Amino acid sequence: MDKNTMWGFFLMALVFIAFTWYSKPSEEQIRAQLEADSIAAVQQKEALVAEQNRKEMEAVKAEAARHDSTSALFQARQGEEQRFTLENKNVRVTVNSHGGVVEEVVLKNYNDQQKQPVRLLTHEDASLTLMLEGKQENIITSELYFQPAAVADGSEPGTQSLKLSLPLGNGSLDFIYSLRPDAYMLDMTLQANGISDLFSPSMNSLDLKWTDRARQLEKGFDFEQRYACIRYHRTDGKTKNLSETSDDDDDIDENLDWVAFKNQFFSAVLISHQSFSGSHLKSQLYEKGQGYLKNYEATLHTGFDPSGKQPTQLQFYFGPNDFHTLKDHNALSIVKDKDLELEDLVYLGWPIVRWINRWFIIYLFDWLKGFGLHMGLVLLLLTIIVKALVYPATKKSYLASARMRVLKPKVDELNAKYPKQEDAMKKQQEMMQLYSQYGVSPMGGCLPMLIQMPIWIALFNFVPNAIELRGQSFLWADDLSAYDDIIHWNKDIWLIGDHLSIFCVLFCLMQIGNTWISMKQQQNAVMSPEQEQSMKMMRWMMYLMPLMFFFMFNNYSSGLNYYYFLSGFTSILIMWVLRKTTNDEKLLAQLEAYKAKNASNPKKQSGMAAHLAAMQKQIEEQQRQQQKK
Numbered sequence: 343m344d345k346n347t348m349w350g351f352f353l354m355a356l357v358f359i360a361f362t363w364y365s366k367p368s369e370e371q372i373r374a375q376l377e378a379d380s381i382a383a384v385q386q387k388e389a390l391v392a393e394q395n396r397k398e399m400e401a402v403k404a405e406a407a408r409h410d411s412t413s414a415l416f417q418a419r420q421g422e423e424q425r426f427t428l429e430n431k432n433v434r435v436t437v438n439s440h441g442g443v444v445e446e447v448v449l450k451n452y453n454d455q456q457k458q459p460v461r462l463l464t465h466e467d468a469s470l471t472l473m474l475e476g477k478q479e480n481i482i483t484s485e486l487y488f489q490p491a492a493v494a495d496g497s498e499p500g501t502q503s504l505k506l507s508l509p510l511g512n513g514s515l516d517f518i519y520s521l522r523p524d525a526y527m528l529d530m531t532l533q534a535n536g537i538s539d540l541f542s543p544s545m546n547s548l549d550l551k552w553t554d555r556a557r558q559l560e561k562g563f564d565f566e567q568r569y570a571c572i573r574y575h576r577t578d579g580k581t582k583n584l585s586e587t588s589d590d591d592d593d594i595d596e597n598l599d600w601v602a603f604k605n606q607f608f609s610a611v612l613i614s615h616q617s618f619s620g621s622h623l624k625s626q627l628y629e630k631g632q633g634y635l636k637n638y639e640a641t642l643h644t645g646f647d648p649s650g651k652q653p654t655q656l657q658f659y660f661g662p663n664d665f666h667t668l669k670d671h672n673a674l675s676i677v678k679d680k681d682l683e684l685e686d687l688v689y690l691g692w693p694i695v696r697w698i699n700r701w702f703i704i705y706l707f708d709w710l711k712g713f714g715l716h717m718g719l720v721l722l723l724l725t726i727i728v729k730a731l732v733y734p735a736t737k738k739s740y741l742a743s744a745r746m747r748v749l750k751p752k753v754d755e756l757n758a759k760y761p762k763q764e765d766a767m768k769k770q771q772e773m774m775q776l777y778s779q780y781g782v783s784p785m786g787g788c789l790p791m792l793i794q795m796p797i798w799i800a801l802f803n804f805v806p807n808a809i810e811l812r813g814q815s816f817l818w819a820d821d822l823s824a825y826d827d828i829i830h831w832n833k834d835i836w837l838i839g840d841h842l843s844i845f846c847v848l849f850c851l852m853q854i855g856n857t858w859i860s861m862k863q864q865q866n867a868v869m870s871p872e873q874e875q876s877m878k879m880m881r882w883m884m885y886l887m888p889l890m891f892f893f894m895f896n897n898y899s900s901g902l903n904y905y906y907f908l909s910g911f912t913s914i915l916i917m918w919v920l921r922k923t924t925n926d927e928k929l930l931a932q933l934e935a936y937k938a939k940n941a942s943n944p945k946k947q948s949g950m951a952a953h954l955a956a957m958q959k960q961i962e963e964q965q966r967q968q969q970k971k
Contacts, residue, residue, distance in 0.1 A: 421487025526661030718816035822901035845903035852910030
């Protein structure tokens with residue numbers, strides 16, 4: 343590090359200290375803030391007391407209403423909880439007669455960290471309430487008791503059905519559930535029977551309030567929370583989500599086909615045949631150690647016909663975020679006239695990156711997986727195939743750098759010829775002419791490398807979302823979808839956490855190795871003195887990058903760190919092979935032959951060279967005018 347760089351760091355530190363001192367609040371500001379905090383604490387306490395009083399009043403009113411025999415809801419307010427189970431080989435759904443809705447979902451083919459089947463929804467954490475606005479009183483399903491009733495058998499063979507009837511005056515509101523065989527879809531139909539007199543003629547919709555506390559199902563809290571969110575699909579075909587990294591709530595103006603409470607690898611999705619309107623979605627983060635990731639809340643509106651002529655059709659998907667499984671379940675949707683694009687629950691990156699994952703990486707991964715190989719070997723072969731496909735671009739990039747390297751003596755001559763700063767334009771012009779004569783482009787080594795970046799980013803999005811890696815052990819990692827932590831401790835350390843990921847360390851060390859090799863190549867590369875000065879800072883930044891990667895990736899999945907380690911290792915091998923098979927003398931001879939061949943037929947100057955030449959002529963003309971004056 344040279345003297346100017348050291349002074350730069352010193353001045354930046356000095357500015358930071360001065361800014362910190364300047365922005366320090368005064369004693370008056372501190373006292374005002376303490377007073378404001380005290381007032382806020384009192385207001386919060388008063389709000390809690392008011393909320394408690396409101397709940398007590400509602401309980402009193404509910405108890406009084408329960409004994410009101412004149413109410414159309416009198417019979418529905420009496421009863422006891424009954425639980426009914428619908429089950430196939432994939433999922434077990436429990437429906438509670440109190441409220442008439444799903445209270446628990448168990449995924450039978452997937453285990454949690456305790457080696458028990460995954461409980462996607464639980465009665466302790468999830469709730470679904472339907473509210474219909476009546477003439478005299480509102481119907482709130484969570485306060486009422488449904489009765490089992492016989493269901494007409496018109497479903498496909500193997501489908502399990504359940505009908506729950508809510509007595510309302512002289513009629514009823516029926517909930518009919520149907521669990522498809524060998525699927526993760528649960529159909530829910532709401533049918534009104536003889537209750538139109540309870541509602542105003544203009545009433546044509548119902549409200550739903552769906553909540554859930556998303557449980558931590560995976561080992562890495564930070565990593566899993568980052569991939570958990572509320573995701574929704576608009577009727578215009580766009581899939582959006584609330585923030586994954588902060589509390590967020592939003593009023594959605596557009597109509598929605600579905601709303602999903604998404605974990606990293608599993609989702610509960612609510613679908614409407616009539617679509618949802620006037621939706622309000624809310625997501626709040628939990629702190630680490632509470633056993634939960636986020637608190638989800640969705641307030642939705644959908645169509646309802648009190649006359650019973652048109653039933654309200656809803657549907658649930660309770661299952662894994664598996665791309666192919668979700669795509670297959672689009673065909674089972676109650677919305678027959680469009681593609682719901684449930685596979686968008688698997689986030690595959692920005693448009694160009696998503697395209698690479700969607701049409702290349704997924705099919706390559708499935709093909710390798712089809713051989714029955716261990717996931718560690720699948721990632722190894724995936725790395726080799728990807729590197730083989732981008733090898734032509736890698737070789738082109740290397741040869742471009744090698745050509746610049748063998749021309750270094752000629753560029754040194756130009757640097758010696760124009761040592762003065764005022765001759766920089768002439769030097770740059772002659773340098774561009776030199777490159778043109780030998781058919782060398784300074785950018786030749788960069789553009790092919792940029793082609794590889796989308797693939798690098800595509801794997802960054804694909805591997806953490808690949809449910810096939812979940813629970814798969816490899817070497818010292820017991821789960822390729824989470825961090826490996828054979829070295830761990832009991833207390834979190836800032837920026838590191840409570841463990842040391844060995845695959846992350848290997849990846850970072852490999853990055854340092856790659857950086858060292860690149861820097862060694864650049865020592866012999868063609869550079870002007872100005873470029874060499876700027877490269878000194880660049881070298882320090884390049885060596886700091888692996889340290890930044892360590893703090894970033896220590897909590898990431900071991901499968902992703904393993905892939906990046908393999909990618910870096912194969913890159914070093916490829917660079918070593920290319921260096922051994924490249925003869926600098928032969929390469930220089932090829933460049934000289936190119937120059938001789940084109941000497942009799944000089945090519946038009948490149949855009950950069952022509953631009954520099956025009957600038958040089960303009961500067962010379964200005965100098966001549968000044969000399970005349």
